[in-house]
Amino acid sequence: MAQVSFTALEGLPRVQPGQDLVPLILSAAEASGHAFMDGDIVVLAQKIVSKSENRYVDVATVQPSELAHELAEIAQKDPRLVELILSESQKVLRCVPGVLIVRHRIGVVAANAGIDQSNLPQQGSGMSEPALLLPLDPDASARVLCDRLSAETGRRLAVLIIDSIGRAWRQGTCGTTIGAAGIECVRDLRGQSDYFGRTLLTSELGIADEIAAGASLVMGQAAEGRPVVLVRGLEWTDSPQTARHLQRPRDKDLFQ
Numbered sequence: 001m002a003q004v005s006f007t008a009l010e011g012l013p014r015v016q017p018g019q020d021l022v023p024l025i026l027s028a029a030e031a032s033g034h035a036f037m038d039g040d041i042v043v044l045a046q047k048i049v050s051k052s053e054n055r056y057v058d059v060a061t062v063q064p065s066e067l068a069h070e071l072a073e074i075a076q077k078d079p080r081l082v083e084l085i086l087s088e089s090q091k092v093l094r095c096v097p098g099v100l101i102v103r104h105r106i107g108v109v110a111a112n113a114g115i116d117q118s119n120l121p122q123q124g125s126g127m128s129e130p131a132l133l134l135p136l137d138p139d140a141s142a143r144v145l146c147d148r149l150s151a152e153t154g155r156r157l158a159v160l161i162i163d164s165i166g167r168a169w170r171q172g173t174c175g176t177t178i179g180a181a182g183i184e185c186v187r188d189l190r191g192q193s194d195y196f197g198r199t200l201l202t203s204e205l206g207i208a209d210e211i212a213a214g215a216s217l218v219m220g221q222a223a224e225g226r227p228v229v230l231v232r233g234l235e236w237t238d239s240p241q242t243a244r245h246l247q248r249p250r251d252k253d254l255f256q
């Protein structure tokens with residue numbers, strides 16, 4: 001019987017700037033009674049990776065440009081926040097009241113460049129208006145975490161870093177992989193046969209995003225405090241692919 005489990009590792013403390021995630025994950029796994037096994041996938045919320053990498057910015061220190069002021073008037077947003085969004089973006093795709101849709105510097109299309117101000121403590125942070133940016137290179141972050149966790153446990157592991165991102169033509173956000181290491185992210189089934197022997201012509205599976213969506217359900221999106229999920233029982237292929245393989249080439253992107 002095919003069966004896959006998604007288990008949140010309980011008891012992780014609030015991650016502090018510069019704090020090493022590997023011992024926190026190993027301690028939480030031990031405390032939860034989930035010793036790592038070959039084939040496990042460790043899924044981390046983007047926010048704790050960004051916190052560990054000290055990707056904080058104090059919005060109060062940002063000086064908005066003329067373009068930021070212009071877009072802020074349209075989006076009805078703080079010009080300082082808009083300047084942060086611009087600094088993290090390759091291109092602004094849409095600007096409407098309430099949101100800027102941008103192509104982030106890592107290639108992901110996201111609202112407001114993935115900049116987050118929720119669940120960030122202000123007291124004791126030294127910042128009056130803290131905001132958290134995406135990791136500098138989520139794929140590289142996933143690679144380091146995967147290598148270190150595999151070395152510490154002696155197990156064959158994969159690591160995904162995920163964020164909640166909206167999708168064209170669909171309401172609501174969905175867990176999406178922005179960093180990956182060790183696992184096949186996109187599986188190309190073209191050329192294979194379906195159940196009735198027809199040749200598949202267009203089937204490509206976003207394996208990493210499907211895992212991310214399941215893990216996101218277990219993590220929660222508010223005050224649950226469950227940023228690490230252990231996925232077990234899924235058969236996956238070792239691969240040098242990264243999350244960038246999930247991004248549609250721009251010449252084939254019909255929505256931009």
